[in-house]
Amino acid sequence: MLRALLEADLTVQLRNGRALLLTFFPPLAVLYGLSTAKRGAQLGGPIVNVALALTLGIALIAILGYTASVARDRELGVFQRLRVTPAPTWTIMVSRLSVQVVSMLAMSVVVLAAAAVIEKVTLDPAAYLLTLAMVIFCSAVFLGVGQALVGLIKSVDTVNALGRLSFLPLVALGLFGHSDVFGTTFETISRWSPGGAVATLLSGAMRPVAWTADTWWALLASVLYSIIFAGIGIRWFQWSTR
Amino acid sequence: MSDTGQTARHALALQVEDLRVSYGPKRAVDGVALEINEGEIFGLLGPNGAGKTTTLSAIEGLVRPDSGSIRIGDIDARTNPAAAKARMGVQLQSTSFQSNLTIREIVRLYAGLYGVPLTRAGIDDLLANVHLGEEASKRFSQLSGGQQKRVSLVIATIQSPPLVLLDEPTAGLDPQARRQLWDRIERLRDIGRSILLTTHSMEEAQAVCHRVAIIDNGKLITVDTPAGLIEKHKNDPRVLKVAHGQVTLEDVFIGLTGSDLRD
Numbered sequence: 001m002l003r004a005l006l007e008a009d010l011t012v013q014l015r016n017g018r019a020l021l022l023t024f025f026p027p028l029a030v031l032y033g034l035s036t037a038k039r040g041a042q043l044g045g046p047i048v049n050v051a052l053a054l055t056l057g058i059a060l061i062a063i064l065g066y067t068a069s070v071a072r073d074r075e076l077g078v079f080q081r082l083r084v085t086p087a088p089t090w091t092i093m094v095s096r097l098s099v100q101v102v103s104m105l106a107m108s109v110v111v112l113a114a115a116a117v118i119e120k121v122t123l124d125p126a127a128y129l130l131t132l133a134m135v136i137f138c139s140a141v142f143l144g145v146g147q148a149l150v151g152l153i154k155s156v157d158t159v160n161a162l163g164r165l166s167f168l169p170l171v172a173l174g175l176f177g178h179s180d181v182f183g184t185t186f187e188t189i190s191r192w193s194p195g196g197a198v199a200t201l202l203s204g205a206m207r208p209v210a211w212t213a214d215t216w217w218a219l220l221a222s223v224l225y226s227i228i229f230a231g232i233g234i235r236w237f238q239w240s241t242r
Numbered sequence: 243m244s245d246t247g248q249t250a251r252h253a254l255a256l257q258v259e260d261l262r263v264s265y266g267p268k269r270a271v272d273g274v275a276l277e278i279n280e281g282e283i284f285g286l287l288g289p290n291g292a293g294k295t296t297t298l299s300a301i302e303g304l305v306r307p308d309s310g311s312i313r314i315g316d317i318d319a320r321t322n323p324a325a326a327k328a329r330m331g332v333q334l335q336s337t338s339f340q341s342n343l344t345i346r347e348i349v350r351l352y353a354g355l356y357g358v359p360l361t362r363a364g365i366d367d368l369l370a371n372v373h374l375g376e377e378a379s380k381r382f383s384q385l386s387g388g389q390q391k392r393v394s395l396v397i398a399t400i401q402s403p404p405l406v407l408l409d410e411p412t413a414g415l416d417p418q419a420r421r422q423l424w425d426r427i428e429r430l431r432d433i434g435r436s437i438l439l440t441t442h443s444m445e446e447a448q449a450v451c452h453r454v455a456i457i458d459n460g461k462l463i464t465v466d467t468p469a470g471l472i473e474k475h476k477n478d479p480r481v482l483k484v485a486h487g488q489v490t491l492e493d494v495f496i497g498l499t500g501s502d503l504r505d
Contacts, residue, residue: 004354008343015342076338084302084332085355086324240304 001087005095027057046119051203057107059171062142067150071159134205138198140226147233171195197221255436261310270296272460283437285451293460294440331398335409346378356401388419408439444492458499
């Protein structure tokens with residue numbers, strides 16, 4: 001059953017190739033912008049710039065792409081049709097989420113390749129593998145946020161609007177987690193926001209030798225964010241718009 | 243239970259007892275009981291909001307009943323929903339499939355979900371049987387209403403289920419498409435399938451249903467053959483009041499459920 005769902009969901013995602021490619025551009029633009037901006041180094045340097053670009057890409061796919069597709073299919077009645085089959089409901093969601101994770105990995109490969117050119121950031125193979133593993137891990141934070149959004153709100157338009165609005169506290173705030181440009185209090189808040197924790201974790205994965213206590217705390221924070229958001233999104237998920 | 247009683251239970255494709263479903267404070271289904279025999283086409287009639295779709299949704303496992311029992315053959319649908327769903331084919335009132343999949347891919351997906359091994363040639367044969375061979379590479383949204391209903395019926399019967407639930411299967415279809423769908427429903431009955439359908443069409447109920455039940459305000463008002471219902475209620479003053487000449491099934495329906503407009 002899961003295989004049939006995965007095959008179908010992957011086909012749908014590939015048919016939406018243009019939309020998928022569009023989600024690659026913002027992280028690449030941010031990467032380029034941070035690397036050329038005068039104050040770029042103040043946000044944390046090249047490794048942090050790459051981590052921030054990855055964080056943005058993961059959040060875009062999860063909070064905008066995933067929520068939009070789930071909200072639209074729910075409104076069309078796609079989930080209700082699937083739910084009357086013997087397939088357990090968890091397989092329907094796991095299939096959807098797995099395809100999003102594959103998209104995030106594809107985006108990450110593109111961003112890491114671009115980072116080698118733009119930021120001259122190259123990692124050893126183990127660090128690349130650890131970074132991609134952390135991308136999968138971090139995807140849970142933002143997919144959890146997306147799941148909570150689309151789980152609690154039925155209206156497609158409201159889901160889309162709130163998805164965009166939530167970028168500010170969840171992602172944009174995290175851009176300053178490694179910079180005291182707005183003061184140390186703001187830096188602390190930023191660092192422990194979902195975006196900040198994910199960026200810290202990804203930058204730690206890219207430099208395993210410099211893995212610090214802060215990276216472990218970021219790992220713990222990410223786990224907590226994932227459990228809280230995904231828990232809300234799964235517990236109160238509404239399968240139909242009725 | 244006696245041996246005779248057990249034999250009778252095994253001959254039932256669907257047995258619903260004292261089903262109650264609420265949406266918040268509103269009781270949508272209130273003590274509904276139904277029995278559908280093997281090879282029977284059973285129609286559920288009722289005005290909008292009467293509880294037809296909610297009854298079906300409870301049987302399909304889409305809504306959780308407050309109380310009552312639902313048995314699909316000898317399977318308790320409330321304690322073993324996956325096994326019950328495997329024995330049921332479902333056509334929802336408004337069905338939609340993943341918008342970017344072709345009809346062939348949709349059939350392959352649902353065959354996979356029911357564990358039915360189908361090759362590409364097998365899928366194409368299945369679609370050709372319902373005159374959709376040419377449409378196999380199209381998206382669901384590109385099909386006409388009649389073609390969409392045929393795809394839905396193919397998927398509802400893909401695993402050859404003993405029980406098929408059809409929620410307003412001919413709503414919105416032109417007379418030709420409606421007649422074709424009736425033929426397909428009757429062919430399903432001919433091969434031993436039991437069918438529970440909801441409809442607003444008295445003509446449809448009389449044409450294809452062995453027995454019909456009228457439901458209103460969540461309660462089952464009456465159950466009989468279409469002819470039996472007319473016979474039973476032809477002298478009911480409520481029915482006579484709305485009849486224009488010879489009493490029809492529609493007169494019985496309106497007489498028992500009232501003339502007021504519903505949602």
